[in-house]
Amino acid sequence: MPRKNIVACLVTAAALVAARANAQDTLTVGITTTGVPFTFVDTKSLAPTGAMVDLATKIATENGMRPDFQISAFPALIPALTTGKINLISAAMFVTEKRKEVLDFSVPVYEYGEAMFVRADDPTNYSMQALRGEIVGAPIGSAIADDLKATHLFGEVREYESIGDIMHDVKLGRLKAGFADRPIVAYELAQRPELGVRLVPGYQAMHIGQVALAVDKGNETLLARVNATIAKLKQNGDLSKIFAHYGL
Known part of the structure; x- marks a missing residue:
């Protein structure tokens, strides 16, 4: 060669x-x-x-x-x-x-477990039972959404691509409450209080993942x-x- x-x-x-x-x-x-x-x-x-x-x-x-x-x-x-x-x-x-x-x-x-959040001007610290028949939101494809559906409590569990979108719809009143990973929600609210939602104190997570x-x-x-x-x-x-x- x-x-x-x-x-x-x-x-x-x-x-x-x-x-x-x-x-x-x-x-x-x-x-x-x-x-x-x-x-x-x-x-x-x-x-x-x-x-x-x-x-x-x-x-x-x-x-x-x-x-x-x-x-x-x-x-x-x-x-x-x-x-x-x-x-x-x-x-x-x-x-x-x-x-x-x-x-x-x-x-x-x-x-960690999930958190519940509602509109910042909504003073009620809801229990899960108090939300019976309401429309709530959770991240799409998440264990949280599956757990919420399994309770058969809600009128609808809407699934969202992002936690920010859930917060937006809670703020606008399209959702009575939102559920998402507690560390993520807490971090977002600490950085951006203008999001217009608040954590519900005393909420007990359905599942610690x-x-x-x-x-x-x-x-x-x-x-x-x-x-x-x-x-x-x-x-x-x-x-x-x-x-x-x-x-x-």
Whole structure:
């Protein structure tokens, strides 16, 4: 084979090896922008940020990988994972038996329940029973929406793409009350009191959910790496620091 052809083959082979290495070194992570303070986009840098973003970044770097964050709506995260568009979900996603059918979850990293919120000028601290027959809102595809429907209390449980949209409709009177992840709602109201809604004190969450990262069903190698890193971060205190940085 002529020297020129040999060199060309070597260059091509090197490029293929480099491309494969780069692909292996990239951890594609699915997040949503509506999960403040777990996952959101910084308004100044326009970069993904939040507790679960920092955690995924730490997991990637600890395993010699580069995180590549892919932003999507919350309901699109699981389809993106199961079709191979992403390798990992790192969001405010609860572990549920239904999700376990198609996903493998890491060990839990955080837990919390949902909050109820109403119009800021509505003085009543409602119980669930007091909302019988009313129209309420919850995030689409969430365990919260499923739990609300299972009570058979409400006239309608409307599902929304974002918590901000739920707040907007509560403020306008289209919903009697809204339900969403308590840390997210509390953070939003602390940052933006003009949203026109308030938390209902004394509300007891229907379900305290455990937040975990998720990989595609059967991806045991990645799951083992994720769990090993989480164990390390728990032991050295870095996991607590990540969540505390965002007031969690």
